[in-house]
Amino acid sequence: MASAAAPRYARPFAVAFLALIVVCAFVPLNLWPFSNWELFSRLRTDKETAWEAVAINRSGSERDYPIASVPRTDRGAICSVWLRRPGTRIVRIYHVELLLSDRDENRTAPRHRTLAWICSAKGARAES
Amino acid sequence: MQKAENRLRRADRWVFASEDARRLASVRIGLCTLLTLRLASNDSAAVAAGHTRFHPHFYMSLFEGMPSQELASALQICGIVFALIAAAGLALRASLPLALGCGLILDGMLNSAGRVIVGDAVLVLCLLVLLASGAAASDAWSIRKPLRGNRTSNGARYGWPIRTAMVAVAFAYFFAGFQKWRYSGVAWVTSDNLRWILYGQSHPNGWALFVADRPLLAHVLAACSLLLETCFPLVLFMPKLRWLLIPAAVAMHVGVRLAIGLDYSAQWLTTVIVFVNWPGVVGWLRSAVAPVPRPREASR
Numbered sequence: 001m002a003s004a005a006a007p008r009y010a011r012p013f014a015v016a017f018l019a020l021i022v023v024c025a026f027v028p029l030n031l032w033p034f035s036n037w038e039l040f041s042r043l044r045t046d047k048e049t050a051w052e053a054v055a056i057n058r059s060g061s062e063r064d065y066p067i068a069s070v071p072r073t074d075r076g077a078i079c080s081v082w083l084r085r086p087g088t089r090i091v092r093i094y095h096v097e098l099l100l101s102d103r104d105e106n107r108t109a110p111r112h113r114t115l116a117w118i119c120s121a122k123g124a125r126a127e128s
Numbered sequence: 129m130q131k132a133e134n135r136l137r138r139a140d141r142w143v144f145a146s147e148d149a150r151r152l153a154s155v156r157i158g159l160c161t162l163l164t165l166r167l168a169s170n171d172s173a174a175v176a177a178g179h180t181r182f183h184p185h186f187y188m189s190l191f192e193g194m195p196s197q198e199l200a201s202a203l204q205i206c207g208i209v210f211a212l213i214a215a216a217g218l219a220l221r222a223s224l225p226l227a228l229g230c231g232l233i234l235d236g237m238l239n240s241a242g243r244v245i246v247g248d249a250v251l252v253l254c255l256l257v258l259l260a261s262g263a264a265a266s267d268a269w270s271i272r273k274p275l276r277g278n279r280t281s282n283g284a285r286y287g288w289p290i291r292t293a294m295v296a297v298a299f300a301y302f303f304a305g306f307q308k309w310r311y312s313g314v315a316w317v318t319s320d321n322l323r324w325i326l327y328g329q330s331h332p333n334g335w336a337l338f339v340a341d342r343p344l345l346a347h348v349l350a351a352c353s354l355l356l357e358t359c360f361p362l363v364l365f366m367p368k369l370r371w372l373l374i375p376a377a378v379a380m381h382v383g384v385r386l387a388i389g390l391d392y393s394a395q396w397l398t399t400v401i402v403f404v405n406w407p408g409v410v411g412w413l414r415s416a417v418a419p420v421p422r423p424r425e426a427s428r
Contacts, residue, residue, distance in 0.1 A: 004146070004285055005284055005285060006144055006283075006287075006288045007262065009260075010260070011140075013260050017256070017260075017296070018296065021253070021296060021299045022299065022303075025299070025306065025307070028307070030186075031186050032186055032235070032239055032245070033232075033235075033248070033250075033252035033253050034253070035249045036307070037303040037307050038307045039304070040308070040325065041304075041307035041308045041310070041311045042311045043319060044324035044325050046324055046327075098328075103327065
């Protein structure tokens, strides 16, 4: 017959395991899968900011590039990858601000777009 | 001091209470099957093929760069095979850690590519507890069971992993609510926070717009979510509340999936697997399906 009792290590394991979940939440630490459970915990406002990349080809037409925020140190490497796409001459990166509370009938929020940096054959160039 | 000691003793007695071996086996089957499904739908290989930038998170710092597409595919296949073997209760001390290891690397790849995978955290936490229970989880409802001879069918050996997993699930919901109180307070409900979350998506769908266009509905849903998360640990002490709070949690996650597109199915399925008394369900189904004896037969 197998012993019905919990093994000797069970008690210290359960205490340490549950304590780690609590510590990660309180500190907070994100040691996945010991999460800090902070997703959606901070208040959102009606002002949203985003980044937008637009590729310009030789004929001057524009095409959107899906991107997230890119650290300044990575921009040169990112630029060289983007410019590899056939026909792309330059890529313009815009910082976009949206006012969600001012949505129009077409459900689009007004956008304020600021040119942040430009990717060209010469590399990344900050606009301001 | 005496009161605190008594409370600790009561908590200890609750966690280390006796449980049916079949209950732990049902948790093994459920969690390992769920891990199989999550591994099958994992797209780490595509992430590796897409030359996504590698920002290693926690244990993924052990890797110098994003693991290759070939390695991701191999881990995915091995992980699925090991998880199925573990679900069957075979070589659990080897199959479960191997399946979990494959899952951790594949999830880590997604995490290091900037993907939000918090929905899988509860599943992995409960699998870690199952792993710590050793071979106890394969003492019943296992393919190898006939070869093992008699086993004790009740005991704390089967109870503590289930109760520890229950506390982990309860903590996950409670701390999700706790952080909302901590960083936002009551404004998480009274402000237009939920509406901006819904409107702020790149392409909000009809479900998101239905809620976001109705401020009162958005406030009510926000209040219900925060109340549910904050009160969820009550399911540990009041088993009758499980009938209310667990379906409510499932409804909340389905709502989030419909309106925001975030997949928390691993979390709510883990909650259902851990909290439902599956041997009780099987017994009830058997009695419901079994033919009812005619009065003359019954009187013999």
